[in-house]
Amino acid sequence: MTHDDGRLGSFLRSRREKIDAASAGVVDNTRRRVKGLRREELALLAGLSPSYYARIEQGRDRHPSREILEALARVLRLDDTERAYLWSLAMAPPAPADNGTAPAPPVRPGVLHLLERWADLPAFVVGPRRDVLAGTALAARVNPAWSTGHNLIEFTFLDPRARTVYPDWEAISLQAVAGLRATAATRRAELDGFVAQMRERSETFRALWDSHDVYERVTGEKRLQVDGVGILRLSFEAFGLTGPEGHVLYLYFPRPGSTEDEALRSLAAVTTVSSKAPGR
Incomplete structure (x- = not known):
């Protein structure tokens, strides 16, 4: 069983x-x-x-x-x-789970073009398992978990940096699991294997999953500890991308005129120069 x-x-x-x-x-x-x-x-x-x-x-x-x-x-x-x-x-049982081995569908070219235009904001696209599939260079600079190839759930529960990056780690970890359960409502075949793996790898994840809380946060605010900058308080919006892939676009932004606004502008300028440096 x-x-x-x-x-x-x-x-x-x-x-x-x-x-x-x-x-x-x-x-x-x-x-x-x-x-x-x-x-x-x-x-x-x-x-x-x-x-x-x-x-x-x-x-x-x-x-x-x-x-x-x-x-x-x-x-x-x-x-x-x-x-x-x-x-x-x-509902009737879903198709057999893929155990996390099936490759994620690629991000559509139009979405990738949008990310290029949003170089001054942390923005990234995730799949149902919360794999980061694409993102802006600024997103990776603000939070290592937002780098392409990372998984937001694995970072939160398995990476020791998470409790530093997220000053409100307890709340964020609960929200992450509750949101994953909400996604499982429609994509169980893709998530069952991944959830089983996470339950084995993290006692905290297992306890939160077994609490059966389920809800989605499509907008809100998050505090992040950014290397060389300090704590930034950023708002976010999540946009479900129409299509069978189940991709979600996250866009983080500061309040106009705030210290976070100035800090992000400075980070974006440095990150853009760095990304265009020879050999990059």
């Missing part, structure tokens, strides 16, 4: 443990010894028999109907990303 054979039941169990029983309308005057909702409480709130819900959570029914999934999502107060993930778990 693989680590995710019971993924549907594990996800449901993790979500019901986060629901406050009283706020869900459960009246219980006894001393509760469990976190969140009991299995039978969730079943009744969703309009299911406790025995049938037990079958789902125990992995004996892995493909419940749309109506049942909607009822469970409602009681568990799942957001859109969590609902999508729940649906993916109840």
